[in-house]
Amino acid sequence: MQTDDTDRRLLRHLMADPAQPMAELARRAAMTEATASRRLDRLRAAGILKGQQAVIDWRKLGWEVEVSLRITLDKTDPRAFDDFIAAAREVPEVLEIQTFLGRVDVRLNVIARDMAHYQTVYRSRILTLPHIADLEALMHIADIKRGEALPL
Amino acid sequence: MIPLDDTDRAILRALAADATLGAGALGRHLGLSQPATWRRIRRLTEAGILAGRRLVLDQAALGFGVTVFLGVTLAAKGRVSLADFERAVSAIPEVQTVQHVLGLYEYRLRVVARDLADFERVLRRRILTLPGIGAVDANVLLSEERRPGPL
Numbered sequence: 057m058q059t060d061d062t063d064r065r066l067l068r069h070l071m072a073d074p075a076q077p078m079a080e081l082a083r084r085a086a087m088t089e090a091t092a093s094r095r096l097d098r099l100r101a102a103g104i105l106k107g108q109q110a111v112i113d114w115r116k117l118g119w120e121v122e123v124s125l126r127i128t129l130d131k132t133d134p135r136a137f138d139d140f141i142a143a144a145r146e147v148p149e150v151l152e153i154q155t156f157l158g159r160v161d162v163r164l165n166v167i168a169r170d171m172a173h174y175q176t177v178y179r180s181r182i183l184t185l186p187h188i189a190d191l192e193a194l195m196h197i198a199d200i201k202r203g204e205a206l207p208l
Numbered sequence: 209m210i211p212l213d214d215t216d217r218a219i220l221r222a223l224a225a226d227a228t229l230g231a232g233a234l235g236r237h238l239g240l241s242q243p244a245t246w247r248r249i250r251r252l253t254e255a256g257i258l259a260g261r262r263l264v265l266d267q268a269a270l271g272f273g274v275t276v277f278l279g280v281t282l283a284a285k286g287r288v289s290l291a292d293f294e295r296a297v298s299a300i301p302e303v304q305t306v307q308h309v310l311g312l313y314e315y316r317l318r319v320v321a322r323d324l325a326d327f328e329r330v331l332r333r334r335i336l337t338l339p340g341i342g343a344v345d346a347n348v349l350l351s352e353e354r355r356p357g358p359l
Contacts (some may be wrong), residue, residue, distance in 0.1 A: 109262050
């Protein structure tokens with residue numbers, strides 16, 4: 057499906073506040089409610105608008121430590137990526153798994169309750185993941201910009 | 209920090225998968241009444257645990273085929289204002305997230321672009337011209353998956 061400027065305008069306003077009522081969204085995007093819901097239905101049917109997810113603030117749940125682990129895999133084994141990702145999915149403290157083209161192969165976003173807990177997770181769950189050749193950690197200090205808005 | 213029980217955790221898990229579920233549908237699924245479910249959602253929201261929603265979009269179908277993560281080191285430490293850098297980098301529309309990190313880099317940026325040529329334009333014209341920018345390391349995102357986390 058081809059999207060037009062009206063679709064993009066609608067998504068831009070929806071992205072800014074996904075929970076807003078349809079009437080409010082339609083008013084902001086300068087269209088009728090019927091048009092707004094018809095267009096959203098079309099975007100959903102085409103698989104462009106895949107859904108909405110609640111954002112959980114893990115710090116508020118007592119998970120104080122967030123670390124980005126950048127991992128290089130031993131790619132001499134053709135199953136390195138598949139094995140590693142399957143094993144990483146089994147670690148509950150892993151929030152995100154991303155694969156890359158570049159210096160880094162995989163990145164894991166890992167949370168822990170505090171530094172002592174992080175140490176435990178790191179030693180018992182992360183370093184035991186298969187095919188790790190090299191690994192470096194970035195400790196998360198603050199989110200300066202978030203929301204992952206698309207510049208539509 | 210407010211204490212959570214298994215029902216709260218089930219609500220968080222369900223809403224993290226689909227935030228559009230209403231209190232009625234969610235309550236039926238969990239064997240709770242609609243008002244009881246609604247009260248729990250309100251409590252989780254007021255505690256800041258439910259911190260908004262994100263849209264899940266097919267970025268490629270909307271014309272954004274490339275996502276790149278940049279690791280940024282600032283040049284001339286001490287002479288650059290972090291606030292100036294943060295303000296300038298946050299104002300770039302293609303920069304989706306900015307994280308201040310500790311380690312090999314100082315900032316981690318998520319940048320979206322139409323294609324690699326468009327990414328090069330953003331990098332040269334907008335990123336490399338930022339106040340205080342030093343070394344930049346780029347990794348192109350191939351795949352991404354979000355996990356439910358320790359609930």
